[in-house]
Amino acid sequence: MKQLENKVILVTGGSGLIGKSIVEDIQNHGGIALNLDINIAKDASLDTHQIYCDITDSKAIESCFKKIHSHFGRIDGLVNNAYPRTKDWGNKFEDVTPESWAKNVEMQLNPTFFLIQEVVKYMVPNRRGAIVNIASIYGVVGNDFTVYDGTNMTSPAAYSAIKGGIINFTKYMASYLGKDNVRVNCVSPGGIFDNQNPIFVANFEHQVPLSRLGQPEDISPAVSFLLSDGAGYITGHNLLVDGGWTAV
Ligand SMILES: NC(=O)c1ccc[n+]([C@@H]2O[C@H](COP(=O)([O-])OP(=O)(O)OC[C@H]3O[C@@H](n4cnc5c(N)ncnc54)[C@H](O)[C@@H]3O)[C@@H](O)[C@H]2O)c1
Structure with missing residues (x-):
């Protein structure tokens, strides 16, 4: 049996760089991955597993989850x-x-709260469920701004506050939902290659122990693992998938 056989798993932002790979990896492990994104036709049928849903709209989430659950x-x-x-x-x-x-x-932090508040209505009665929040290395450590030298790139200040908040909120939820057998974990990616300025790429690769930016396919297996029953005794964890960035 595959590790996510027949599990119904919602992925927000499943049309994006990392999200696409998360959706594919869940499918490869036998799961039913439902992509909730704004980059989808509003009238797409649930059978396509592509669902228009704006995660900044709590009412839209409530009705979207209701539809998914009844289907x-x-x-x-x-x-x-x-x-x-x-x-x-x-x-x-x-x-x-x-x-x-x-x-x-x-837009980025608040939906984590109401998406979890809504989904646990369906998980708690079944006494099972797994939630994975995607955070970042920048929710754990401060930035090394030298990687932007020679470019006009930077890392937004709010990103650190938002991702740090998500990591600690994950621990709150893990503790709160432990009695209900609902697990809540984080995956924190390092920098992912996306055709950035080659100067940034060279600077970054010079600093990271594994000497390369990550690929979406480096992140998705960690997500699938935390969703699976093999991670049944893991909750409140922040799994850093960063080529060693936070190890040095
Ligand atoms: N790319 C990186 O280097 C990197 C590194 C660390 C962490 N992350 C995290 O990984 C996650 C995915 O990042 P990405 O690089 O794949 O981003 P991306 O921009 O490629 O994809 C984001 C997806 O979210 C969707 N989206 C945007 N607003 C939405 C809304 N209101 N409702 C529903 N969907 C919406 C977009 O349509 C898009 O498909 C983010 O949480 C990001 O912070 C990314």
């Missing part, structure tokens, strides 16, 4: 992976307005 009969897993952000995301610290900071916290 599939259960919800076994949730991967919080989507990455909504404002148009000015990526501005230097000095240029970030309070409104932009607040909006990004609202």
Whole structure:
């Protein structure tokens, strides 16, 4: 039997760089992966496993989960992976307005709360479920800004606050839901190759022990493992998949 055989697993942002690989890996392990994204036709049938859902809209999530549950009969897993952000995301610290900071916290951090609050309504009565939140190395350590030398790139200030918040919220939820046999973990990727400026790529690869940026396929097996029964005694963990970035 495959490790995710017939498990119904929701993946937010499953059309994106890392999300696509998470969806594929779940499918390869026998799971039924449902992609919840805004990059999907609004009238797509549930049978396509592609569902239009804006995760910043708590009412939309409530009705989307209700539909999925009545169609599939259960919800076994949730991967919080989507990455909504404002148009000015990526501005230097000095240029970030309070409104932009607040909006990004609202769009990126708050949905983690209401997606989990909603999904546990279906997991707790079954006394089983696995939730994986996608965080980042920058929720664990401060940035090494030298990797941006020679480029106009930076890492947004709010990202660290949001991802650090997600990692500790994961521990809160793991503790709260332990009695219900619902596990909550994080996967924290390091930098992922996405055709960035070659100067950044060279700087980054020079600093990371495994001498390369990650690929989405480096991240997805860690997610599938934490969703599986093989991880049945793991909860509240933050699994760093970062080529050793946080080891040095
Ligand atoms: N790419 C990296 O280097 C990296 C590194 C560490 C962590 N991460 C984390 O991995 C996750 C995925 O990142 P990515 O690089 O694949 O991003 P991406 O931009 O490629 O994909 C994000 C997906 O989220 C979807 N999305 C955006 N707003 C949404 C909304 N309101 N509702 C539903 N879906 C929405 C987008 O349509 C897109 O398909 C994020 O949580 C990100 O913080 C990425």
